[in-house]
Amino acid sequence: MKKYLLGAALLGASLSAQAVAPGGPGCGWGNLVFEGKSGLPSHLLASLVNGTSGNKTFGMTSGTNGCDTSGTLTYGGKSLLAMNGMLEEVAQDMAVGHGDALTALSVSMGIKPADRSHFDQVMHQNFAAVFPNQDVTAGQAFDHINNVMKNDKQLKVYAS
Amino acid sequence: MSLLNVVKHLWCWRRPAVLVCLGLMPPLAMAGAGDGYIASLQHRAAAQRLAASPEWQALLHYEPNWMRGGVHSEVASPWFFVSAVGKTDPQAELDATLAALFSADKIGPRKKPAFCLFVARRKFLVSHLHIDVSRLPVQVCPEYQRWLAALAPDAVSLVFPTAFPNSPSSMFGHTLLRVDSARRRHGTELLSYAVNFAAAAGDDGRGLGFVWKGLTGGYPGVFGLFPYYKKVKQYAWIENRDVWSYPLALSRPQIARLIDHIWEMDSVRFVYYFFNKNCSYQLLSLLDVARPSLHLTRQYTWYAIPSDTIRSLAAVPGLLGPAEYRPSMQTSLHWEASQLTHAQLSLAQAVANRRLPLNAPRLAALDGADHAGVLEVAYDELRYRLQAKGAQAGDVDEDLDNNGDPVAATPADTATERFANRILLARSRIPRRSPFSPVPAPRTSPEDGHRSLRINASGIYADGNFSLGVRIRPAYHDLLDNPGGYTRGAEINLADLGLRLDPSDGRVRIEDFRLLDIVSLSPRDSLFKPISFQVDTGVRRRPSARVFGDAPNDLGYYLQAGPGLAWGHDKLTAYVFGLGSFDANPSLQPAYAVGAGGSAGLLAYPLPGIQIKSEVGALQYVAGADGYFRWAKLGAQFPLIDEFALRTSVEYDQTAVDDGVRVDFGIQAYF
CATH class of the missing domain: 2.40.160.40 (monomeric porin ompg)
Known part of the structure; x- marks a missing residue:
């Protein structure tokens, strides 16, 4: 599983390798932009649509048509974390208490504007619970965030 | 032009060596039902000279031929043209497109009927010719509707990651579009989408051969649609390029036309030339679709340098909004470090180099804001250093777009990761916001x-x-x-x-x-x-x-x-x-x-x-x-x-x- 930390450092190293990879399974506009509440339904939707998209024969670079290596591109909260290394930026923002990536996370999780600064603050206070070590995966981080929200009376409405 | 000709244009398209003609019988039968109507529409379109209109020319990417009359389209995918001569004949293409709207047959690799494949073209024809849509065999495009609803386009910006001299393909910078959604923007552009034009270099994306093919049209160029944060990550966080963006003053119908055309661009190939038919040029071709009166591409026959194209857009009154600046990680780190005292910067470096434990009294003695600042700089420096190490291992190519997947970490990396996590833990225990002010934008933005x-x-x-x-x-x-x-x-x-x-x-x-x-x-x-x-x-x-x-x-x-x-x-x-x-x-x-x-x-x-x-x-x-x-x-x-x-x-x-x-x-x- 991907570790949350320093994925970007390794990402840099792997760019060249990715440049040679042909298009991932099922790339195309069809699977680009399906939103889901927690990501999962949209995964299914995207993979359904994949079947109708014909340009996998092009052999183009995997990124060119917006194909994520995981084959999904949604902005639901969980998959936002899972998508290639955003986790690291989220962790950094959480440790500091605010930032672009943390805002993106709260927006994608459907947290209302009025609750976002509270979300930032709660996540800052609970950094140790969300990212207890460097091996936290996206799925674990998502579960940890969910647990923290469940224990907060203002945020528990957003927990799944 | 006879109807038979139109039908032939419609049902034939060239494939690499063979001319593929689908059976003529079904379309003829169908044309029989509406051929009088189709002919009257074609007649009306000819009377209005629609094929010569800037809108049609932009939608099909027609450009004037050099030194001789006529036009040619810059699109290289044959299926993009309904007529067999559509690449060079706007009138034939328009007539064939009109006829194709009366067919449910699926076209090209995307396997969609003309009505759903060429959405912007269709809307243009329907609105100018007042086509009675109820007479068409296909009237809804659920996939397109779903795509559009998810994209929910609200605003479009031009994005300019600055020059990156360490890579030949990005030494002049790059331009792309950012599409902000009505639902997602909310104080962060990271959830927007990026529209990017790039060479699809396949599996020989490096070395001299790569440069040569990029210069001489050896690669197809394609549009891509990405989550914008991926682009930010690539440019600002990995390649250390500052990123500028300019809101584009487009009306709602202009944005809608642009987005419809982006839908049409899926799987469409152009021929990529580094100097003139590059990312910046093709973005201008998209903006020509949004605002056909601009004729932007015609200003750039010989070469299109990203920053020059921004200056052209800036010269159109009211088109570009004020520049927004996103500093790269390196720029941010410089700025943060400049706000620490010399002694604090030494402490931060000692932490980053693991010469000073996180519980050292010298750190604890700092007041909260200074302590937070020292830890933030220490973490950023550690991260920057590892990133630079990673970037050296594989250099980064510009117009080639990549998704990265982390590769296996070495034991040394694992130790560093553990330590980086501990710095963040220590930082999170300081209950205050970052002490650093935002990085100020350079006094002169690229368009100036x-x-x-x-x-x-x-x-x-x-x-x-x-x-x-x-x-x-x-x-x-x-x-x-x-x-x-x-x-x-x-x-x-x-x-x-x-x-x-x-x-x-x-x-x-x-x-x-x-x-x-x-x-x-x-x-x-x-x-x-x-x-x-x-x-x-x-x-x-x-x-x-x-x-x-x-x-x-x-x-x-x-x-x-x-x-x-x-x-x-x-x-x-x-x-x-x-x-x-x-x-x-x-x-x-x-x-x-x-x-x-x-x-x-x-x-x-x-x-x-x-x-x-x-x-x-x-x-x-x-x-x-x-x-x-x-x-x-x-x-x-x-x-x-x-x-x-x-x-x-x-x-x-x-x-x-x-x-x-x-x-x-x-x-x-x-x-």
Whole structure:
């Protein structure tokens, strides 16, 4: 599983390798932009649509048509974390208490504007619970965030 | 045009070697039902001259043929044209498209009927010809509707990641579009989408072959749609490029047309040429669809440099909103470090280097804000350093787009990760916001920088004689040009031609031609230890003072390059380079020389618009001809009005057989 930390450092190293990879399974506009509440339904939707998209024969670079290596591109909260290394930026923002990536996370999780600064603050206070070590995966981080929200009376409405 | 012809156009398209014609019977049967109506629509379209309208020309990417009449489309995918002659015949394509709307047959690799495949084209025809949609066999496109609903386009911005001199394909920068969603923006652009045009280099995306194919049309170019955060990550967080963005003042119908056309662009291939049919050019072609009256692409026949295209857009009244600036990670780290005291920066570095434990009393003694600042800089430095290490392992190509997947970590990386996590844990225990103010945007944004085509006329005193000089440099920026709006310390001269005229007898000679000259000065400090570099190749004379003299001084090929070190700041930079050289010149005996040497210089930017550079250097020939080449040069530029400037220089050149001094004084203009 991907570790949350320093994925970007390794990402840099792997760019060249990715440049040679042909298009991932099922790339195309069809699977680009399906939103889901927690990501999962949209995964299914995207993979359904994949079947109708014909340009996998092009052999183009995997990124060119917006194909994520995981084959999904949604902005639901969980998959936002899972998508290639955003986790690291989220962790950094959480440790500091605010930032672009943390805002993106709260927006994608459907947290209302009025609750976002509270979300930032709660996540800052609970950094140790969300990212207890460097091996936290996206799925674990998502579960940890969910647990923290469940224990907060203002945020528990957003927990799944 | 007969109906049969139209139908033939409609049902045939070329594939690499074979002409594929689908059965003629079903369409004929269907056409039988509506052929009178189709013909009347075609008649109406011809009367309105719709095929010649800017809208239709932009939607099909038609451009005028060079030197002969007519047009051709820049789209390379045959299925993009419903008519077999649609690539060069807008009228036939329009007639065939009208007929195709009356068919449910699926077209091309996307396997959709014309109604759902060519959405922007269809809407254009429906609205201008008042087509009765109820008579069409296909009237809904659920997939397109779902796509559009998810995208929920609300605003579009032009995005400009600044130049990245370390990669040949991104040395001039890059442009892309960002589509902000009505539902997602909410204080962060990271959840927007990026529309990007790039060469699809497949599996040979590196080396000289890559450069050559990129220059000569060896790759297809395709549009891509990405989560915008991926682009931010690539540019600002990995490649350390500042990113500018400009909101585009497009009306709702213009945005809708643009987005519909982006839907049409899925899987469509163009031919990619690095200099003219590149990312910036094709983005202009999208904006031409949004606002056909702009005719943006026609301003860029020969080459399209990203920053020049931004200046063209800025010249359209009201089109570009105020520039927004996103600093790269390196810029942010610099800015943060500059807000720490010297002692605090030392502490941060000690933490990053793991010379100071996180529970050290010296850290605990800091007040909350300082403690937070030290830990944040320590983490950023650690992260930056690891990233630089990763980036060295595999260099990054611009117009090639990649998704990264982390590769297996080494044990050393694992230890570093554990430590980085501990820094974040320690930081999260300090209950306060980051003490650092946001990074201020540079005073000059890219659209306010000088234009890149430069023409210089000068008087030259050399060798006891007076002569006239003219220089023409198509692109892009040198260290004596006004640095405002450009990447600091990055010089790129391309195809810079110098001519000399002897006024006494009217002789004109080529003085030199600098095919490519790149200098990248990256100052070193306590945080960053970058290596500078330069590459310079073309033809020239040595010494350059003796253009008209009797002594043999032929034009000869030269290549010189080497790594260097630089120190300093925005106003004063000092540098040294180690250089290797190769010369091929009939004046040499034998006619080539391999040299080794170095150079050193000072670059000063004392006041806005005033740039001064001094340099000395020497190359000792170590193989081939005996001899050496040495030089000393002082140059300066002073601003005049607008796109004009004065440039002057004094130069002394010396070879083993000759030497000469020249003084140049000239005026130059940027276009």
